[in-house]
Amino acid sequence: MKIEDLGYNEFFEKRRIENKLGDAEIGRVVAEHKERYIVKTPDGEFEAEITGNLRFSAARREDYPAVGDWVALNVYDADFAIIHAILPRLSVISRQAVGKFGEQQIIAANVDYAFILQAIDRDFNINRIERYMTICYSSKVNPIIVLTKTDLIPPDQLQEKVEYIRQRIKNIPVVTISNETKEGYESLINIIEKGKTYCMLGSSGVGKSSLANNLSGKSLMKTDTISDSTGKGRHVTSHRELLVLDNGGILIDNPGMREVGVVDATDGAAQVFDEISKFSMNCKFHDCTHTSEIGCAVLEALEKGEINNSAYENYLKIVKEKAFFETSVLEKKKKDKIFGRMLKEYHKKDIKGTRS
Numbered sequence: 327m328k329i330e331d332l333g334y335n336e337f338f339e340k341r342r343i344e345n346k347l348g349d350a351e352i353g354r355v356v357a358e359h360k361e362r363y364i365v366k367t368p369d370g371e372f373e374a375e376i377t378g379n380l381r382f383s384a385a386r387r388e389d390y391p392a393v394g395d396w397v398a399l400n401v402y403d404a405d406f407a408i409i410h411a412i413l414p415r416l417s418v419i420s421r422q423a424v425g426k427f428g429e430q431q432i433i434a435a436n437v438d439y440a441f442i443l444q445a446i447d448r449d450f451n452i453n454r455i456e457r458y459m460t461i462c463y464s465s466k467v468n469p470i471i472v473l474t475k476t477d478l479i480p481p482d483q484l485q486e487k488v489e490y491i492r493q494r495i496k497n498i499p500v501v502t503i504s505n506e507t508k509e510g511y512e513s514l515i516n517i518i519e520k521g522k523t524y525c526m527l528g529s530s531g532v533g534k535s536s537l538a539n540n541l542s543g544k545s546l547m548k549t550d551t552i553s554d555s556t557g558k559g560r561h562v563t564s565h566r567e568l569l570v571l572d573n574g575g576i577l578i579d580n581p582g583m584r585e586v587g588v589v590d591a592t593d594g595a596a597q598v599f600d601e602i603s604k605f606s607m608n609c610k611f612h613d614c615t616h617t618s619e620i621g622c623a624v625l626e627a628l629e630k631g632e633i634n635n636s637a638y639e640n641y642l643k644i645v646k647e648k649a650f651f652e653t654s655v656l657e658k659k660k661k662d663k664i665f666g667r668m669l670k671e672y673h674k675k676d677i678k679g680t681r682s
């Protein structure tokens with residue numbers, strides 16, 4: 327196995343050189359449990375801890391390694407290594423740390439794509455998809471929508487729902503699969519790129535475990551053996567949270583990921599898009615941004631108190647995140663300015679008391 331097979335690329339190589347980690351061995355964190363880590367390198371897998379130095383300088387949760395991180399380590403013997411640096415992250419999926427208000431807990435680092443899973447039968451909810459999309463955008467992760475359980479609805483209904491999603495959510499791949507019949511698996515496997523890292527987002531019961539099991543084939547079942555011909559690898563029994571799939575893609579599936587978006591999906595934010603899009607049908611302009619336009623039905627509804635203020639602000643934030651993700655750096659700056667002005671306008675209105 328080469329380090330590229332674990333997802334290493336020029337981005338991280340550049341960071342390694344910038345951080346003067348010339349001689350260190352580089353590995354990827356494949357599991358984490360209470361500040362103990364399993365790190366995979368081309369030589370095998372190692373149980374690892376962080377150096378005292380790293381621990382002392384760690385001010386926040388995100389200063390600790392997470393699954394998916396690239397770390398510099400010193401290997402001491404066949405079964406033990408010390409992590410002394412974390413390479414800068416390309417992307418971070420995090421959530422509010424339990425019991426620690428304001429602190430973020432990193433669920434996974436350096437994820438390229440997130441499969442947003444949703445079962446097509448019951449529980450199908452486009453707002454929730456969009457909510458997960460915003461998590462992706464703010465995490466710098468590319469979303470791919472995966473509709474599961476296609477075996478449970480008739481093909482024409484499936485087609486209808488897919489059309490509906492494609493109409494509302496543009497420029498994002500939509501794949502439909504059945505974990506039962508494996509229908510759609512070919513298309514899904516085709517879009518998985520070698521050396522890219524994937525994760526799964528979605529409510530409980532949508533088929534994440536089934537998909538992970540199916541994609542990884544035997545690798546999930548296989549008990550870990552000495553993983554390398556050099557014999558440096560060690561028999562570790564803990565559950566792997568980062569897997570290299572048969573087709574070369576890398577899948578992160580860890581328990582924390584299951585909690586991502588759960589809070590958001592239940593706090594009412596999921597309703598936001600639905601309400602706004604309902605009102606927006608009556609906006610005067612087809613391309614209304616619902617921020618300052620004359621004849622904007624959304625702003626009208628806001629004034630009448632038919633749309634909740636914080637829901638609206640949340641909507642603007644989501645739109646902003648989406649726009650940010652989709653535009654180049656240069657465009658970003660311009661948009662930020664315009665958006666800032668829009669927000670100012672909006673708040674000015676607020677002060678004048680035109681809204682309840």
Ligand code: GDP
Nearest residue numbers: 474475476504505506530531532533534535536
């Ligand atoms: P998770 O909670 O997202 O990991 O979902 P699971 O993979 O555990 O699936 C939940 C339940 O749905 C299980 O009983 C699965 O057998 C079932 N399931 C998952 N995917 C499909 C599918 O594509 N079709 C059907 N009919 N059942 C599925």
Ligand code: ZN
Nearest residue numbers: 609614616622
């Ligand atoms: Zn409008």
